[in-house]
Amino acid sequence: MKYHSTNNLSHQVGLKEAILRSLPPDNGLYMPNTLPALGSDFWGKWRDLSFGEIGFAVAGAFFGEDVPEENLREIVDGTLAFEAPVVTLAPGDHILELFHGPTLAFKDFGARFMARLMAHLTRGENRELTVLVATSGDTGGAVASAFHNVPGTRVIILYPKGKVSGLQEKQLTALGGNITALEIEGTFDDCQALVKKAFLEREVAERMNLTSANSINLSRLVPQSFYYIHAARQLSEGVEPVFVVPSGNFGNLTAGLLAMKLGLPVRHFLAATNRNDVVPAYLETGTYTPRPSVATISNAMDVGAPSNFVRMSTLFGNSWDAMKSAVSGMSFGDEETRAAIREMKALHGYEVCPHTAVGWLAAKQWHSTHPGSSTITLATAHPAKFPDVMDEELGKGMVEIPERLAILADREKMATTLPKDWEPFRDWLAANIA
Numbered sequence: 375m376k377y378h379s380t381n382n383l384s385h386q387v388g389l390k391e392a393i394l395r396s397l398p399p400d401n402g403l404y405m406p407n408t409l410p411a412l413g414s415d416f417w418g419k420w421r422d423l424s425f426g427e428i429g430f431a432v433a434g435a436f437f438g439e440d441v442p443e444e445n446l447r448e449i450v451d452g453t454l455a456f457e458a459p460v461v462t463l464a465p466g467d468h469i470l471e472l473f474h475g476p477t478l479a480f481k482d483f484g485a486r487f488m489a490r491l492m493a494h495l496t497r498g499e500n501r502e503l504t505v506l507v508a509t510s511g512d513t514g515g516a517v518a519s520a521f522h523n524v525p526g527t528r529v530i531i532l533y534p535k536g537k538v539s540g541l542q543e544k545q546l547t548a549l550g551g552n553i554t555a556l557e558i559e560g561t562f563d564d565c566q567a568l569v570k571k572a573f574l575e576r577e578v579a580e581r582m583n584l585t586s587a588n589s590i591n592l593s594r595l596v597p598q599s600f601y602y603i604h605a606a607r608q609l610s611e612g613v614e615p616v617f618v619v620p621s622g623n624f625g626n627l628t629a630g631l632l633a634m635k636l637g638l639p640v641r642h643f644l645a646a647t648n649r650n651d652v653v654p655a656y657l658e659t660g661t662y663t664p665r666p667s668v669a670t671i672s673n674a675m676d677v678g679a680p681s682n683f684v685r686m687s688t689l690f691g692n693s694w695d696a697m698k699s700a701v702s703g704m705s706f707g708d709e710e711t712r713a714a715i716r717e718m719k720a721l722h723g724y725e726v727c728p729h730t731a732v733g734w735l736a737a738k739q740w741h742s743t744h745p746g747s748s749t750i751t752l753a754t755a756h757p758a759k760f761p762d763v764m765d766e767e768l769g770k771g772m773v774e775i776p777e778r779l780a781i782l783a784d785r786e787k788m789a790t791t792l793p794k795d796w797e798p799f800r801d802w803l804a805a806n807i808a
């Protein structure tokens with residue numbers, strides 16, 4: 375399979391380059407030249423398949439030409455080492471729990487698949503692969519966990535000093551081994567700028583064999599389409615779900631669109647955002663206006679220029695009308711989000727993180743105008759990852775902390791502090807990366 379840049383159809387590369395380069399040199403995004411579909415032999419039996427079998431079929435549709443079957447099976451089985459159950463709160467009101475992985479957020483699916491695919495694509499090479507990633511919270515933890523102890527790889531995580539939660543910081547800094555954390559005296563944008571700069575300095579990037587692990591990497595997107603199919607088959611036969619996706623960079627929603635293109639029957643998608651409502655505004659007005667993000671309690675969705683918007687748009691032939699017919703946007707403020715957290719607990723005894731609460735508000739609004747529909751709201755993180763908000767809304771200590779998160783609290787933080795300028799970062803890389 376060949377991949378092209380969304381900015382330039384004639385810039386074509388193979389799988390290895392699309393994954394390891396992550397971003398085309400013209401700053402577009404990689405897309406496969408032909409979007410695969412699954413045939414009637416799959417859709418004839420999909421409701422009886424296991425999660426692993428669904429994952430293997432979808433991964434095969436995208437990567438089967440380039441990755442031998444037994445390797446692909448290992449990559450998929452290694453990724454899906456935990457479940458993604460659908461929980462029903464009330465008739466037609468379903469939640470897809472995506473937080474049962476090692477770092478308790480849906481990003482585990484993409485990061486685990488990417489780590490295994492990258493290790494496969496670089497096997498037999500004697501150069502170590504250096505994965506650079508800037509994080510504002512969940513991404514860094516998922517990437518660190520996914521690459522920890524993967525031979526031939528090393529991960530450098532840049533995070534803004536004092537701007538990630540205590541437990542999130544431990545997820546980045548306590549693993550050791552091939553994972554190194556750099557605490558940058560600046561903002562998330564400063565961290566991202568340093569990562570970009572390292573890639574643009576071709577000499578640095580080549581010498582250090584750098585690759586990126588951010589959500590524009592196609593290998594993070596594809597495994598996220600597995601669980602849309604797996605979720606739909608958990609509903610009664612013939613029910614077409616409305617998927618509700620709490621969104622920031624829109625990778626998760628784009629993965630849902632890929633599942634639909636593969637042939638999954640989907641009634642509609644709801645793009646649920648906090649006050650960073652660039653995409654809902656586009657769906658309303660037809661004008662796309664990125665702007666600086668504002669801080670909210672659902673901070674993993676505080677994105678003002680969603681990096682996957684271009685990919686979403688190309689999936690609809692860049693037609694606003696076509697996108698509107700499949701996707702509706704809704705945006706909610708922090709006070710409504712807090713009220714939803716309390717309401718879900720009171721009505722259903724169910725605890726959700728602030729991101730999932732934004733999604734559930736969108737589902738509720740949809741039900742009020744579309745009675746009888748079946749929504750599946752993606753629960754993107756475990757509530758225990760956001761103890762401040764949960765304590766404020768439900769009472770201190772009400773949300774039980776899963777053991778894999780709790781044990782981190784006692785681990786030692788290991789991080790190197792650097793200023794936000796390029797030269798010290800470049801010198802650190804030169805001194806520490808062979």
Ligand SMILES: *Cc1c(COP(=O)(O)O)cnc(C)c1O
Pocket residue numbers: 479480481512513589620621622623624625626627674675729754755
């Ligand atoms: C990353 C993240 C999101 C946003 O997902 P996108 O794919 O960037 O739209 C939502 N919720 C949580 C908890 C996240 O970590």
